[in-house]
């Protein structure tokens with residue numbers, strides 16, 4: 081983790097709160113047309129931390145995650161990963177002014193940020209094995225045989241060693257999501273973003289995906305997880321973050337937020353999702 | 358009986374000359390075969406160039422640079438909005454008459470390529486490019502945006518995303534309309550007669566003016582066009598099957614009969630007998 085190429089620890093130390101910070105967002109603002117979807121979101125995530133985000137539908141959780149790896153542009157504030165903005169660079173001359181980076185540079189910055197989508201988004205024309213091997217092979221230039229070997233090991237890790245040659249269309253939702261997690265891990269990310277990884281799954285498949293995520297937590301992965309699986313939040317999260325109307329309403333240890341939140345909205349929201357599950 | 362035919366031979370318009378028809382159908386003259394050959398190779402070369410050009414124009418239309426998008430849209434508007442016949446005459450006769458450019462015969466790798474053939478291939482390819490651009494655009498639009506997002510999240514540049522993720526999926530969508538385009542292309546070559554290119558149609562016309570066997574010789578030409586498009590439809594079915602997702606397609610190895618008959622009949626046969634599992 082320390083000697084990753086392209087990770088400038090020096091810059092990280094000077095630009096953000098400290099070298100232990102993986103991601104820091106400051107006053108992030110995002111509009112879609114006329115509506116303000118993120119209205120000043122600030123949060124820091126340290127190395128090895130697991131942050132679970134909850135909040136009502138439309139409160140901006142997905143949008144925030146997408147902004148972190150620049151799947152969405154932001155209209156204000158800044159998001160730093162390892163002390164450097166993702167998708168933006170400092171403009172020449174004028175201090176503090178950020179300009180959007182060239183696509184190639186953006187792609188490079190995304191390499192060590194893993195993203196797991198609600199709807200898996202596996203590549204349907206590739207086998208499970210090639211879904212996992214494709215990015216190391218095509219992006220990092222890992223020799224194909226090596227990439228496949230690593231992919232096989234990752235599939236084993238998510239319990240799908242026997243599905244290597246299956247196409248996504250031949251896999252269940254839970255299996256597809258586990259392949260998607262393996263695919264993200266293949267790039268050896270230092271930060272993993274999960275956007276409701278189990279909400280498109282049939283109830284009986286939720287457990288197998290949560291189990292894989294818990295293993296990642298045990299391995300010390302830094303994770304931001306949008307989920308309403310409160311069991312996962314309680315047992316695996318260091319912090320629970322409550323989103324509401326484009327801002328972070330409050331955050332804290334999961335147990336505290338669940339039993340003694342600072343806002344009535346948090347209480348009613350959490351009670352509703354806990355009872356619903 | 359035989360006498361009747363001799364009479365018909367010498368008197369134009371006096372009936373159908375079967376012996377002439379069979380003769381030209383099964384033992385066509387070398388001039389006719391030359392015409393047939395030109396029809397085939399001009400179609401193939403123009404279609405290949407048209408596919409490449411169409412892809413490039415589709416890329417331009419999806420570019421983040423506005424002038425490129427406009428150029429792409431303008432190209433399609435212009436080339437689809439004017440008749441191929443007019444384009445042919447403009448490129449071959451018009452440019453020469455205006456003193457802008459005259460297509461001269463050139464020698465490429467020991468083979469003489471006629472000026473008129475150059476103009477024909479160029480115009481057909483330019484025209485086809487506009488139609489292929491629309492086909493590529495529709496195919497790329499049909500792919501779930503989550504595919505490109507997943508590729509981006511893995512650190513792929515836009516170019517890599519296109520090559521590794523989008524294009525392979527688009528090709529599957531493109532094959533049926535591409536087959537249609539090539540079918541049209543082979544028939545469109547008959548228009549080349551207006552610029553004096555001795556392809557199959559003009560050859561038939563010359564034979565007609567020498568023999569006055571109008572119905573017979575054009576029926577022969579029709580048979581040959583039909584043979585070309587029929588052979589192509591088999592090739593197309595074969596390609597479609599090769600590109601199909603093995604996870605979804607029923608037969609792993611289509612039978613010879615299946616490949617020969619192609620299409621719906623074959624599919625139905627497979628569905629009724631092949632679903633043993």
Ligand SMILES: Nc1ncnc2c1ncn2[C@@H]1O[C@H](COP(=O)(O)OP(=O)(O)OP(=O)(O)O)[C@@H](O)[C@H]1O
Nearest residue numbers: 112113117135136137138139140141142143144323
């Ligand atoms: N591409 C878009 N264009 C326009 N509006 C959008 C777009 N994406 C999201 N929005 C809007 O932004 C708001 C926040 O959406 P977001 O998906 O971030 O919410 P969420 O907290 O993830 O909700 P959910 O729990 O339903 O997933 C919503 O009002 C949504 O309609």
Ligand SMILES: [Mg+2]
Nearest residue numbers: 141142143276
């Ligand atoms: Mg969401």
